[in-house]
Amino acid sequence: MMKILVVDDDKRIQLLYQAELEEEGYEVFIAGSGSEAIEMFDTVNPDLVTLDILMPDIDGIQVLRKMKEKNPLLPVIMSTAYDYRDDFAVWASEAYLVKSSDLAELKLTIKKLIGGP
């Protein structure tokens, strides 16, 4: 089963993503902060990461960088509440999605990047 690491500091988002992605058949891991995500990265070894940017401790860009350093080929979807696409840094991610209550695009992107569960 494909493993997805959801990194988001908002509990409600965590719950939503977990429910929806598990429903799609992925194994979902939740990290509530940047540091937690980096901690979990090695043990979980996810197939894909969804990554929020605005987080209280380490921001998503830093997390992205750390993860890409460890595994440059790991697909990362930036899923944020705000458009940071002008920031060169996020270009390192595979996809950039603005959060929406309709998760269809997210699911589609995941499928494109890592195939079905």
Add this chain to the structure above:
Amino acid sequence: MSLKRRFVLFAAIYISVVLVVGWMAYSIDTISVQSPAGEYPGGYAERFGLYRVLTFSLFVILALTFYFVVRAAQWISAPVGRLTEGSRRIREGDFAFRIDLDRDDEFGSLAASFNEMAAALGESHNRLRTKLLESETLMEVSQAENSSLELGAILSSITAIVASRMNKDVCSIYLFTEDRKSLVLRATKGLAPSAVGTARLAIGEGIVGAAAREMSPVAVADVRSDSRFKELPETRETEYLSLLALPILREGSCLGVITIQSREVYAYSGEEIDFLTLISHNVGSAIRNARLYDSIRRRLQRQRMLHELGMAINSILDLDQLLHDVCMRTAQLLNAEGAIIRLIEGDHLIIKASYGLPPGVETMRPLALGEGIAGIVAMEGRPLNVDNAGSFGGHVNVPGVDAKSVLAVPLRAGAVVIGTIGLYNKRSHGADATFDIDDIETMSSVGAMSAIAIENARLYREEKLRESEVRMAGHRLETLFESVQGGIITIGRDLAVRSANRFVERWIGGDVDSIIGRHCSAIRTGETGIIPVEPVAETFETGNPRAIDVQGHMDGDPLYLQMTTYPMRHESGEIEEVIIFLLDITERVRSQKEMLSLYSEVSQTKKYLESLIDNSADAIITTDLNGNVMSWNKGAERIYWYSADEVIYKPIPVLPEFLLPAEAENTELIRRKETLRDIETLRRRKDGTLIEVSVTLSPVIDEYGNVIGVSGISRDISDKRRTEQELTRRNQELSRLLFISNAMRSTLDLHRLLRMTLTAVTMSDGLGFNRALLLEVDSDRRILKGLMGVGPGSLEDAWRIWGELAMARKSLENIMDEIASQPIQRTSFLDRLAQNLEIPIGDDADSILATVVREKKPMNVSDARSDARVDPILVQQLGTEAFALIPLLSQDKVVGVLWVDNLFNRRPITDDDLRFLAAFGNHVASAVESARLFEKVSMAEAELENIFESISDMVYFNDRDYNIKKVNKAVVQRIGLPESRIVGRKCYEVFHGIDEPFHKCPHSKTIQSGKAFIEEVEDPNLGGVFMVSSSPIRDLSGELIGTVHISRDISDARRLNEKLKKAEKMAALGEMAAKIAHEIRNPLTSIGGFARRLEKQLDGKLKNYATIMVDSVTHLESLLKDILGFVRETQIVLMRGDIVEIMDQIVSLFAPSLKEKNILLEKHYQDISLEVPLDSNKIREALTNLITNASQAMEKGGVISVGIWKTDHDAVIEVRDTGTGMSEATLKHLFDPFFTTKMSGTGLGLAITQRVIELHRGRIEVETEQGIGTAFRIYLPLKEE
């Protein structure tokens, strides 16, 4: 009845009565004794009767007596009382009193005579009184005559006295006018006072006139009945009916008329007429006296006023005021209405002042001499009196003034008439009058006096003017003294400081007053070292100015002062003071020194170049465009046998005549700046023999880009061929050597040159050694430092390389070409080894290398291991056993050592090899030397040029006359004209589009003051605000020859600043938006997300509710998207931009850090600008990343070459480095984000670059070779799709 008779009568009556009574008393006494008895006893009876008679008789007598006495008293006292009262009344002056006593006795006659006497008394009293009155009146009149000196006042008093004394209502005095044609009322009591001076009668006119004509009194009791009467309305005399007019006669002539008038009809008595006549005499004498007095007084007054005038005008030194004063005083003095002063200026009389005339006078046109009254007076020099100026012609009239009488006199100073003074309209007693002889006399005096005063005032004015000039000059000098940017000190004969300006304070370190009065050696304080004593003394002695430069110190820095001493001569010619000017020329001296050192550097460089040319084996000849030889080197002497002295400045002698047309064609090509290479042709030697030569002709270009001559390098190829043949036979190497040196001469890049040298040494095609090392003498550190090594790293390597070379069939020439054109790899083992070599060559060093350097001789070491002179470590490092060392000699100086060996094929090194190497070494040395030199010069030049060109501010040089001499790229870009169309033109034409100097431009200020100025200038022509600085450029002698301008467009800076602020604001906004998004979108996402989940799982009503929630959230989300602009993709904004400009900006930013890292930057631009559609910010980011990467790939220095050119569809930007290159693995991940091989960096650089280029629909290519370097090429489409 008389009093006597009456008295007798009374007495008779009295006596008779007494007698009767007595008798009766006696008789009664006897009859009446029978009176009642009883009461008087006895005897009384008789007695009683007697007594009674007696008493009665007595009583009657007494009563009678009393009666008579009373009657008598009454009768006498009444008239006596009347008389007494009468005499009292008379005494009291009541002469009208009369005693009214109707008696016929003495009293009656007494009363009558009393009355008569009283009447007589009264009459005589009245007569006396009239006389008294008259004499009193006369007295008063004569008192009045003496009481005042003014006739008007006297007459006025007289009329008042007469009217009151004569008890009349009016008394008036009329006097003749001077022309004696009419009578004017002069004084009156009773008539309207305003009529005085105006009421006027002709002689014979009216009663008054009649009296004057007849010279006899005229008395009219009632004027209504007199036909002569003429009423003068101004006197308001209608109510007066009687009139007595008397002529005032004096010595047979009539002076006037005195009149009295009264309200009621009145007939004047003869006495009154007489009396008034008497008074009229008095009036006559009073008038005469007054006139006499008046005339004396007037004379006196004139004298006094003349005196005063003289005093006054002599005390006034202000010319304008004086003239005005003279006018005023003269007019007043002579009772003139107005006065004018005209002064002669040239041929004309100019009005200078006026008094009492309308304001327009001053602007009246000047009169010519001889024109008008004033003109005549001025010309003839004598007074002119005109009674009726109206008859004189219009041009003398003052506008607005009805000129009647005019008196003009010349203003005569000595014999010279300097002008005129004219008086207008004399007035006398309120009437028009004419000027008399007195006036003329007075005026002549005034004229003379005024003229002198005017001359004085003129002199004074001139004096004052001169004085103010002198003062001004003094002031000017003082200002100059204090404000001049140099020290000024004056020194007296005693060598004491007399004065010094504030500027001096900077050198004496204190208040300038402290040195005043002290010996001039006191100027030296602190350490400045200025001692003006000697030059000052010399100037005092010789009287010559002296200028010397003195050197001192100030705050530890050198201080240069130019000291100039000037003598200040007294009027007598004696030197009174010496002025010292001190000018701080430290800056000038400093810049001169800098210039000199620069100059010596340049001349040294020139010397090097000259020696290079001189030492060349080739003939290097320069000629001007006419074919005259300008330089002729030793090579030329060798080849053509002419010495330099024989040919310099003469037509070049080596051209065979049959080749002249062809040569002319060549020259024509060179004029067009073409270079003709390697033409094989013929030349004639001094002995007439023809030789074959290969000639390269190139233009000599001056600093302005003009072709001024031809430089030819010719090589004797007959010689070469001969040598070749010889070499083919004996020593093939020489040709190689020549070829190599030729190849080497083609490059001045030190690294390439070294590489060529060593490659030539190591190629089998060349000298054929296995390995070669080049070491350079570092004379400062006294070491030999390895520069480069060429050769295989190991035996295997050697076989592989040789094999490859053999396979590739690369000739030496090919290799050389490659070296010349390709990046140099510096990665080989030997090269790295070489670069780490440092061998001491000090005096105490006895190594074999040191020996070679010291002895300047080649050395062949065949057995290194046993040779004691060989450093074993070197042997170990190089792994060699036999090697040769060749000193590289340049100008008899060892500049380096060439080390060769044959490690791999172990071929022994022969003496021939050594000889050949030695010859080669010389070429190498000079080539290296020149390459070094070139490198140095070109580095410095490139650096300067780079700085000059890369300054984004406009920089340009102007000569003194605003001609532009040089501009940088920023100017070319801003002006939009090629450099050739800017240089040589006037700066104001080019920059400001005007044809005269721009007033705000600081250039002229700099030229004038020799100082730098900065101005903020708004220039509509270029459209912007510029900060323009202008600094002086001086030549070697310190002479100002022009200015350098730096013009910065601060409008951009301003705009940028505004932009920045805006961006900051936007950034803040963005941050807020991000926060809001976070705060709203997150909950929205979860609400909507869960609602969707519910929607899927629920049925019926609840499902509808969920749907409502989903819809609402979707709506809100789309709203949020719209608001925060989330729909947009990462965008680039394409605008046409100059990629060359962007690249230049980037590399100029990098220049300092590149220099620090020893990285040389080369620019290869096809054109000065190349515009493509681009997002300049993003492209800048992308290119910056490439340059950063390139510089980071060359930690030990190298070359970054930046190229921009154009293909059919794309602009190509190439960034090439001579760095480490990249491995296959690196290349694979090169553009991955966060991929980096470096210790620092984000790893995003190339990812970003790639992304940016992709967004521009361009592509990026990489070419890399490990150890050689990397080249990135970016292709940007020329046109937007």
